[in-house]
Each structure stands twice: as structure tokens, then as C-alpha cells.
Amino acid sequence: MASEAILPRVLEDLGSVYGEIDFESRSIAFDFTDYYRPEMGADLRRRIVSFQGLIRPDTLPSVKLQTNSLEQKYAQHGRRQVNIDPGYICGQHMILATTKSYAHRPYLAEGIYADLTLIYRKGSYRPLEWTYPDYREAELVETFNIIRKTYLSQLKEGAGPNLSPRSEGQFWRA
Numbered sequence: 420m421a422s423e424a425i426l427p428r429v430l431e432d433l434g435s436v437y438g439e440i441d442f443e444s445r446s447i448a449f450d451f452t453d454y455y456r457p458e459m460g461a462d463l464r465r466r467i468v469s470f471q472g473l474i475r476p477d478t479l480p481s482v483k484l485q486t487n488s489l490e491q492k493y494a495q496h497g498r499r500q501v502n503i504d505p506g507y508i509c510g511q512h513m514i515l516a517t518t519k520s521y522a523h524r525p526y527l528a529e530g531i532y533a534d535l536t537l538i539y540r541k542g543s544y545r546p547l548e549w550t551y552p553d554y555r556e557a558e559l560v561e562t563f564n565i566i567r568k569t570y571l572s573q574l575k576e577g578a579g580p581n582l583s584p585r586s587e588g589q590f591w592r593a
Contacts, residue, residue: 428493429501437471437472437474438471440468440469441469442467442565443468444467446465448462448464450463451553452552467559467563469566473573476509479506479533480528480531483531484529486505510570513544514536516532516534520532535547537550544564
């Protein structure tokens with residue numbers, strides 16, 4: 420995130436669509452790549468945020484399009500101040516939405532692809548050969564394990580079996 424000052428407004432906008440926040444990580448340095456530096460500058464930070472609302476997986480393309488619009492809402496002089504990587508968690512895996520095609524990313528709809536980022540096996544999420552280096556880090560893996568536990572508790576409490584996958588686990592790359 421280019422400016423932590425806009426975070427409360429962005430979270431409020433997201434919450435108005437996806438419900439209350441049920442998990443928010445600490446601010447984490449994002450220093451695995453310089454990819455965003457020309458647009459967003461140096462010393463980027465990120466937060467992982469999960470919302471109480473549940474979504475169906477087939478809504479992921481519209482979620483990504485909504486978050487892309489939100490990124491543009493907060494852009495200054497054509498440069499994004501926030502990069503929102505939406506996705507969902509379910510019992511078996513964590514999937515991010517992306518606009519970038521690649522061999523391991525099936526096309527969903529409207530220019531959006533699914534990136535199978537982590538799979539759940541032997542009591543924890545596990546990275547795959549193509550998982551971005553930052554999503555391989557122990558802190559992020561543990562974060563997604565925590566969010567998964569909350570999601571499974573929601574399902575057990577009857578939050579909606581027809582809605583299965585976890586709402587957004589809005590993955591912030593900032």
C-alpha cells in the first residue's frame with residue numbers, strides 16, 4: 420500500500436459489500452519484488468483481511484472487478500495507492516483472483532483467472548511450485564490457517580452451506 424492513511428476508507432468500502440472484518444493481520448513489509456515500485460513507490464506494506472460474509476466461488480470474477488474499481492477510486496494521478504488481491508479460502512485450498520493468464524491459472528470469466536495459491540494438506544496450507552514467494556512465508560501460511568479455522572467454525576454454526584467458500588479473505592498486497 421502506497422499510503423496507510425487510506426486503509427480505513429478502503430476497508431470501510433470493502434466492509435459495506437462483504438460484511439464485518441473478522442480478521443486483520445498486522446502491517447507486513449512487502450519486499451519480495453520490485454514489480455509495484457514504479458507505480459506505488461518503495462517501502463510497501465500489506466495486510467491480510469478476511470470478512471464475515473461468505474461468497475460462492477463463481478462470484479470471484481465480479482469480486483475482482485469490484486476490487487479493481489476500488490483500486491482506481493483511490494488512485495492518484497493514474498497511479499494506484501492500493502493493490503487489492505481478492506480470493507477465497509475453503510477447507511481444501513486458497514485461491515486468488517488475477518487478471519494475469521498463466522499455465523496454472525484457469526480462466527473464469529470477464530478477463531479473470533483463478534490462481535490456486537495454497538492447498539490444505541497434513542494440517543496446514545502448503546505452497547505449490549508456482550506459489551508466489553511471499554505466500555510461502557510461514558507468517559502468511561499461518562494467517563490463512565487461522566482464517567480457515569474461522570471459516571470452518573462459521574460453516575459448523577450454519578452460516579450457509581450453499582455459500583461454502585470463505586468470503587474474500589481479501590488479500591491485501593500493499
